[in-house]
Amino acid sequence: AKRRDWWRDAVIYQVYPRSFADSDGDGMGDLEGVRSRLPYLRDLGVDAVWLSPFYASPQADAGYDVADYRAVDPMFGNLLDADALIRDAHELGLRIIVDLVPNHSSDQHEWFKRALAEGPGSPLRDRYHFRPGKGTDGELPPNDWESIFGGPAWTRVTEPDGSAGEWYLHLFAPEQPDFNWDHPAVGDEFRSILRFWLDMGVDGFRIDVAHGLVKAAGLPDLGAHDQVKLLGNDVMPFFDQDGVHEIYRQWRLILDEYSGGDKGPEGASAEGRGRETGGRIFVAEAWTPTIERTANYVRPDELHQAFNFQYLSAAWDAAELREVIDRTLESMRPVGAPATWVLSNHDVTRHATRFANPPGLGTQIRTAGDRELGLRRARAATLLMLALPGSAYVYQGEELGLPDVVDLADEVRQDPAYFRGAGQDGFRDGCRVPIPWTREGSSYGFGDGGSWLPQPAGWGELSVAAQTGAPGSTLELYRSALGIRRSRNDLGAGDSVEWLKAPEGVLAFRRGEFVCVANTTGESVTTPAYGRVLLASDEVTETDAGEAKLPADTTVWFTTP
């Protein structure tokens, strides 16, 4: 039988290590905590685990500020723990994807520290974007770009002689200086880092800010950007520049060396554990204005997948969802890449809270909204997502129906975006509150030493222990859905859906011997007799004639006769 690439329809679970499980009681999750919970992830039924950064880091941006790309931060463990985690995961049939942060380093990275210490003219400064300031005394930033976390994208340094000196570029926090990808040493270093983790046995990389590495030549002011816009190229001079694709074509060659390319059986690689675990992949975190532009990252000689942020940003609305689904499938088909579907991650309000609020508020929500409604819709949205062709991402805790914690006090918050007044995507602590594993006990089973963000009262009612085996629980819904998906060929496979006629506010489509109906309205609807009900996000009643009555905000899966 012809082997299918595992990643084309994989369900990939995002672990945010600091908030998953704490093995040593310091209030911070760690790699050993993740390892101890691997059986939970296997039983949940996911195919792979993507870990947010656990590298040596001062944690100015929760680890997305890397000081040493080849070391584990002591807070998370050490390289032996990483090795044990990868090994155990593979034994359980789970693949491991690590996070690569190539757009910027930490300001505590060796190169940056030396660049500062050596002063103007240091060759190390060429590996970042250092520039003299404007104005009579260089007191103005070199251009008008703003940081995504708020404030100017430039910080002025104090030179070794104590004078106010050059400025350096940081698209995110000042502790995250952007690399200059025009410098050959930067590319060499990252190709070497890729090999380091491939030799460790990882199955892939999530590429942070994959659209940001290359900046427009001359770092033009945003004023000039308007001309770019007129050319129909709706991008910022620091995002989605054509030059990034050359980088990914080089990376792909390295990955394929470890994957056996398109040839060969599962993981026919020359070296390493790729042999046991199959092809290795890249997934791009690229916030592009349209899904059509996202498709450029997943051409056959570049990356394998890119997160579908258009889907994540859609409201719980049939018409809007259908448009995103159609555009996604149409964009991915010509390049032969699987569509991906994402509802939550560590940067946005959890979907159980997003959908609890009126549509149109985007990914940034400040109120808890109508909890019960949010959960209903989240459950329905999940069944819809898991029935679509392609790969799906699950963010830790969504399988418990966790809401965002919207009332965290300023004193406990750690997100730099919050404190810098963030632009579009601040307020990210609320989706990062540690996972409840048990009903009672110290930090509800997260660990023995409290939790780095306080868990709200009642968190234990949402715990894994409380939901395991509980009929109708969100955890059991995920387990059933993932189990059904694994046992059939017709859910994640392929690159299209066959839409069926449905009333306004309802989505219905067929995939092989499978039909999915999602009712996004506030009223119940009755479907034709499609077949036997496999699973539903709420109670569905069937008539003798085989019609099914769906309550408001409910998705149902049928298997057709």
Ligand code: TEU
């Ligand atoms: O996020 C990149 C990024 O661009 C997002 O912050 C984005 O702007 C926003 O979520 C969408 O509106 C990545 C990481 O996921 C994030 O946690 C880091 O803070 C950021 O990179 C910097 O490394």
